[in-house]
Amino acid sequence: xxxxxxxxxxxxxxxxxxxxxxxxxxxxxxxxxxxxxxxxxxxxxxxxxxxxxxxxxxxxxxxxxxxxxxxxxxxxxxxxxxxxxxxxxxxxxxxxxxxxxxxxxxxxxxxxxxxxxxxxxxxxxxxxxxxxxxxxxxxxxxxxxxxxxxxxxxxxxxxxxxxxxxxxxxxxxxxxxxxxxxxxxxxxxxxxxxxxxxxxxxxxxxxxxxxxxxxxxxxxxxxxxxxxxxxxxxxxxxxxxxxxxxxxxxxxxxxxxxxxxxxxxxxxxxxxxxxxxxxxxxxxxxxxxxxxxxxxxxxxxxxxxxx
Amino acid sequence: xxxxxxxxxxxxxxxxxxxxxxxxxxxxxxxxxxxxxxxxxxxxxxxxxxxxxxxxxxxxxxxxxxxxxxxxxxxxxxxxxxxxxxxxxxxxxxxxxxxxxxxxxxxxxxxxxxxxxxxxxxxxxxxxxxxxxxxxxxxxxxxxxxxxxxxxxxxxxxxxxxxxxxxxxxxxxxxxxxxxxxxxxxxxxxxxxxxxxxxxxxxxxxxxxxxxxxxxxxxxxxxxxxxxxxxxxxxxxxxxxxxxxxxxxxxxxxxxxxxxxxxxxxxxxxxxxxxxxxxxxxxxxxxxxxxxxxxxxxxxxxxxxxxxxxx
Numbered sequence: 001x002x003x004x005x006x007x008x009x010x011x012x013x014x015x016x017x018x019x020x021x022x023x024x025x026x027x028x029x030x031x032x033x034x035x036x037x038x039x040x041x042x043x044x045x046x047x048x049x050x051x052x053x054x055x056x057x058x059x060x061x062x063x064x065x066x067x068x069x070x071x072x073x074x075x076x077x078x079x080x081x082x083x084x085x086x087x088x089x090x091x092x093x094x095x096x097x098x099x100x101x102x103x104x105x106x107x108x109x110x111x112x113x114x115x116x117x118x119x120x121x122x123x124x125x126x127x128x129x130x131x132x133x134x135x136x137x138x139x140x141x142x143x144x145x146x147x148x149x150x151x152x153x154x155x156x157x158x159x160x161x162x163x164x165x166x167x168x169x170x171x172x173x174x175x176x177x178x179x180x181x182x183x184x185x186x187x188x189x190x191x192x193x194x195x196x197x198x199x200x201x202x203x204x205x206x207x208x209x210x211x212x213x214x215x216x217x218x219x220x221x222x223x224x225x226x227x228x229x230x231x232x233x234x235x236x237x238x239x240x241x242x243x244x245x246x247x248x249x250x251x252x253x254x255x256x257x258x259x260x261x262x263x264x265x266x267x268x269x270x271x272x273x274x275x276x277x278x279x280x281x282x283x284x285x286x287x288x289x290x291x292x293x294x295x296x297x298x299x300x301x302x303x304x305x306x307x
Numbered sequence: 308x309x310x311x312x313x314x315x316x317x318x319x320x321x322x323x324x325x326x327x328x329x330x331x332x333x334x335x336x337x338x339x340x341x342x343x344x345x346x347x348x349x350x351x352x353x354x355x356x357x358x359x360x361x362x363x364x365x366x367x368x369x370x371x372x373x374x375x376x377x378x379x380x381x382x383x384x385x386x387x388x389x390x391x392x393x394x395x396x397x398x399x400x401x402x403x404x405x406x407x408x409x410x411x412x413x414x415x416x417x418x419x420x421x422x423x424x425x426x427x428x429x430x431x432x433x434x435x436x437x438x439x440x441x442x443x444x445x446x447x448x449x450x451x452x453x454x455x456x457x458x459x460x461x462x463x464x465x466x467x468x469x470x471x472x473x474x475x476x477x478x479x480x481x482x483x484x485x486x487x488x489x490x491x492x493x494x495x496x497x498x499x500x501x502x503x504x505x506x507x508x509x510x511x512x513x514x515x516x517x518x519x520x521x522x523x524x525x526x527x528x529x530x531x532x533x534x535x536x537x538x539x540x541x542x543x544x545x546x547x548x549x550x551x552x553x554x555x556x557x558x559x560x561x562x563x564x565x566x567x568x569x570x571x572x573x574x575x576x577x578x579x580x581x582x583x584x585x586x587x588x589x590x591x592x593x594x595x596x597x598x599x600x601x602x603x604x605x606x607x608x609x610x611x612x613x614x615x616x617x618x
Binding site for chain 2: 102103110128141274
């Protein structure tokens with residue numbers, strides 16, 4: 001292998017005439033162009049984000065007032081307000097939270113801690129992967145069929161409960177995946193320590209694993225909820241009404257939510273309604289910001305504790 | 308030592324095994340039932356779509372659904388050519404991918420290969436903000452800023468509602484998804500591969516294009532497919548900015564009616580259950596579901612087939 005045949009005089013002379021030339025200046029020039037391309041790609045994305053936020057603040061701040069926050073929808077843009085939509089969003093999110101959190105965390109615990117690798121488990125796993133890829137409007141079609149029509153005696157038709165249940169199904173995969181990842185991050189030595197002391201599997205999960213995984217689970221849940229808050233399409237199908245002049249009084253009350261109110265104002269041709277749509281967007285984004293702030297706070301606490 | 312342990316059985320602490328077993332089994336059964344909810348949801352979706360689609364095809368033959376070239380479900384001489392809606396969806400989604408793929412992939416390369424720790428710490432949260440903005444907000448942005456102030460001065464005669472603006476903004480909306488998934492894939496390529504390329508005299512760009520990207524290909528392609536599936540299923544941006552006019556063809560400068568926008572159009576008007584318009588929305592939903600399902604299955608297959616495994 002190592003033995004080398006001496007180069008024949010012919011090929012040596014060819015090499016002498018045309019030496020290997022790495023052409024570095026050309027190649028490094030291309031490298032520089034490449035660097036420019038990648039930084040401008042990310043700059044375009046950030047600039048578009050900045051433009052979007054700036055545009056919304058510019059359009060929406062002048063009409064954002066306490067009257068707007070406390071007002072009801074109106075035929076004139078000046079008197080219209082976002083109060084029923086804001087409360088509708090809170091009602092729906094409460095339903096989503098109380099349904100999707102226990103269901104998602106329970107399913108996550110089962111798949112990560114209890115499940116054996118059998119057909120049922122694999123079926124559930126494939127299902128969750130597929131569900132995450134289903135367009136949200138399809139969930140609306142399911143919600144309309146299942147909750148609004150089939151279960152009408154329980155849900156009361158196009159109500160807070162139907163909307164909340166639909167969105168809860170939508171974000172279930174997010175919470176399950178977050179729960180599983182948080183549980184997986186807990187070291188096995190902790191579980192084995194628990195078993196060595198004679199604890200049952202559930203005692204180990206409940207007393208040792210779950211408290212450590214909780215911040216991660218909560219972070220994932222909040223991110224899932226903040227996705228649900230911005231969802232519009234499934235609720236349009238399920239039947240949130242855009243023009244609603246009262247505050248929801250219970251689970252079986254008709255409702256509207258912020259994104260639908262925004263959509264309804266933005267799709268009108270008159271400019272004043274675009275302005276209050278932007279004000280509504282600011283309200284929605286503040287709610288989202290608060291939720292994401294909570295998620296980031298939990299994540300940071302989680303990371304500090306692990307270090 | 309033996310003396311200390313000589314206690315009668317009743318004095319020793321005894322765990323209540325029966326109670327523990329009962330609790331254990333109950334919890335296991337309950338959490339398994341919770342896990343099963345996701346299966347029920349899937350069956351619910353499939354069943355709902357199939358039942359209503361069969362009703363629809365009882366009135367309108369599947370052949371008409373495939374072969375007709377106009378979409379006029381509310382006219383007296385109703386036509387149901389799904390190709391009209393698909394052509395609209397392909398226009399908006401196609402433009403979105405043309406925006407999201409280069410922007411997303413280059414940003415992913417930037418974040419994983421070029422940006423320092425401090426810059427990354429600023430850029431990643433910014434992209435997460437972009438990913439977290441509700442789509443109705445993007446729709447407002449496309450309708451009130453991108454179309455009238457950016458595109459109409461450039462393209463005279465561009466209609467106020469058009470596939471181009473919706474597609475561009477949709478691309479912006481799905482770009483963070485491409486970035487974060489591709490970045491994960493690029494990040495997973497082991498350092499030794501890069502070192503090997505450098506040792507052979509390759510520049511950084513050559514290393515990335517010829518070694519790192521091919522090694523991360525399965526992850527990048529799966530992120531792309533997920534982005535396509537998100538783009539065709541996205542509703543609010545196209546409903547607000549692309550219009551409500553059924554329009555067959557490839558022209559992106561006109562108003563179009565996508566599959567998702569049609570479903571919104573039907574249910575916003577509170578269509579009576581069982582009417583032909585109502586049923587047609589389910590048939591459109593079925594088409595959409597099958598398209599995204601095929602994309603998911605393809606992505607699953609592709610990742611399995613082409614994944615490079617490193618220790």
